[in-house]
Amino acid sequence: MIRQRALAIALVPAAVLGLAACSGGGGEFPSKRIDYILPFDPGGESDITARLQQQPLEEVLGESVSISYKPGAGGALGWSELTRSRPDGYTVMGCNIPHIILQPMLRDDAGYETKAIKPVYFFQSTPNALVVKADSEFETLEDFVAAAKEKPGGLSVGGSGDFSANHIGTLQFADAAGIEVSYTPFDGTGAAVPALLGGHVDALMTYTPQIDALGDQVRPLAIMAEEPMEGVDAPTFAEEGYDLADGAYRGVCVQEDTPQEIVDTLAESFAAVNEDPALVEDFKAQAFNLENYDPAQSLELIDARTQEYTALLDKLGMLG
Numbered sequence: 001m002i003r004q005r006a007l008a009i010a011l012v013p014a015a016v017l018g019l020a021a022c023s024g025g026g027g028e029f030p031s032k033r034i035d036y037i038l039p040f041d042p043g044g045e046s047d048i049t050a051r052l053q054q055q056p057l058e059e060v061l062g063e064s065v066s067i068s069y070k071p072g073a074g075g076a077l078g079w080s081e082l083t084r085s086r087p088d089g090y091t092v093m094g095c096n097i098p099h100i101i102l103q104p105m106l107r108d109d110a111g112y113e114t115k116a117i118k119p120v121y122f123f124q125s126t127p128n129a130l131v132v133k134a135d136s137e138f139e140t141l142e143d144f145v146a147a148a149k150e151k152p153g154g155l156s157v158g159g160s161g162d163f164s165a166n167h168i169g170t171l172q173f174a175d176a177a178g179i180e181v182s183y184t185p186f187d188g189t190g191a192a193v194p195a196l197l198g199g200h201v202d203a204l205m206t207y208t209p210q211i212d213a214l215g216d217q218v219r220p221l222a223i224m225a226e227e228p229m230e231g232v233d234a235p236t237f238a239e240e241g242y243d244l245a246d247g248a249y250r251g252v253c254v255q256e257d258t259p260q261e262i263v264d265t266l267a268e269s270f271a272a273v274n275e276d277p278a279l280v281e282d283f284k285a286q287a288f289n290l291e292n293y294d295p296a297q298s299l300e301l302i303d304a305r306t307q308e309y310t311a312l313l314d315k316l317g318m319l320g
Contacts, residue, residue, distance in 0.1 A: 029089055029262050033064045036252070038094040039078025041071045043190025044160060045207050045288070046094045046250055049124055052282050056273045071187045073111075074161025075099050079253075080111030087257035089266060095119060095253035101306050102163035106318065114306075115256065119298035120263055121270040122251030125289045126207035128169035128224040129234065130157075133196060134217055136203075141221040141240045144203065148179035156182045158201035160189045165248035166205040168309060169224055171316065173205070176242045207247060208232055208287040232287055249291065249305075251298060260295075267294050 036054070038046045050067050057065045070078035070093075078093055079100060085091045100117065103110040130141065138144045148155050159166025162185040170183045184201050186192035189210065196204040197217060204210075204218075211220045211232055220234035226245045228236060237244040252270065254263060273279060274292055283290050293301055313319050 029265055030061055030063045032090065033066055034061060034089075035091050036065050036067050036094075037078060037082075037091065038067065038069050039071060039075040040069065040094070040160070040188035041190040042069055042188075043193075044188040045124075045126055045209055045248070045286075046096070046188075047190070048209070048286060049250060049288065050094065052279055052286075053123075053270070053273055056276045056279060057269060060269045060272050074103065074164050074185055074187065076103050076107070076110050076112065079103075079117055082253065082255055083112045083116045085255050087255040087259070089254060089258050089262035092120065092252045092254055092266060093117075095122075095251045096165070097122070097249040097251075097302060097305055098168055098309055099161060099164045099248075100253075101302060101309060102168060105306075105309070106163050106313070114302065117253045118256045118258055118263060119293075119295060119302065120252045120254055121267045121295070122249045122291050122293035122298050122301060123270055123274050124250045124283065125247055125291050126209060126250075126287065127229070127245070127247035127289075128165060129206055129208045129211055130173065130203055130221045130223075131196070131206055131211065131214070131218040132203045132221060133199070134219050136219060138203070138221065139219075141235075141237075141242075144221060145177045145179055148174075148177070148181055152180040153182055155203070156184050156201040157203045157205050158184045158186060158192045158195050159205040160192050160207075161185050161187070165207075165246065166192075168312070169244075169246055170205045172224075172244050172246060172312065173237070173242065175312070175316065176237075176244055212287060229287060230284075249293075249301065251291075251293065263295055 036050055040046050054065050082093045100114050104113050132138050157170050167183055174181055192204055195201050208223055222237045222240050223234045224244050224246050225236050
């Protein structure tokens with residue numbers, strides 16, 4: 001549950017509260033409301049994270065933070081619009097890896113290039129998790145694999161977005177297990193979950209927080225974590241014989257021409273919020289992994305993941 005709490009201002013470096021001068025604006029940044037836009041439907045991990053951050057961000061920045069949504073095309077609609085926004089730092093958008101890598105790589109109509117959006121900070125990650133309905137015939141991961149081998153392409157796996165963490169997680173699983181499945185994308189976790197519960201897909205490649213959130217409505221078959229996760233009652237793919245560990249990294253990004261001093265101010269603010277003890281506990285309760293990638297480290301993360309995904313997609317013959 002999301003609980004109200006005040007951020008300890010002592011945690012915030014004085015340099016953050018000093019705020020950067022706004023390039024060409026003749027004032028300090030920020031001096032008005034920050035619009036924090038999520039390119040997905042409400043109810044998913046990005047939304048939960050932003051709601052946890054909202055109050056402490058307002059404390060750090062000294063301005064209100066408005067959260068809104070711009071869903072469509074698995075996030076691509078929002079990121080495309082971000083590239084046309086004003087580069088003043090007052091519009092920040094939820095930014096997910098691998099989505100921002102895979103969509104421009106694999107879609108002719110993505111509407112943006114990865115380099116056209118500037119990463120500010122990656123603050124959280126969640127491993128993929130393969131889940132089925134609680135009353136599903138599939139009791140274990142091997143049950144699912146066996147059924148998929150009997151009916152190549154006959155089982156459907158839903159997920160959040162096309163060319164997303166859930167999508168490539170499904171591709172990784174199918175490749176490792178030697179099976180064919182049909183992937184069905186939805187505009188965010190909030191839209192994917194009802195499809196599973198309504199029986200429209202056979203399984204869901206989702207994220208670890210959904211295991212607790214959905215409780216006895218679902219049965220987790222395996223999680224793509226490096227190691228077993230505290231509070232998550234599910235085996236890892238590695239424990240089931242598949243060397244797979246991947247998921248989504250979540251952060252915020254801005255338009256590529258945003259002045260670096262503004263980017264740094266925003267990054268320092270999100271870093272300060274990540275030190276809030278209450279937020280740390282909330283992340284743990286939600287099965288979120290806390291991450292701290294500053295702007296330079298975020299670019300390095302994007303480069304490293306790009307190389308890994310390129311190798312897999314080339315192997316699968318999905319690159320032109």
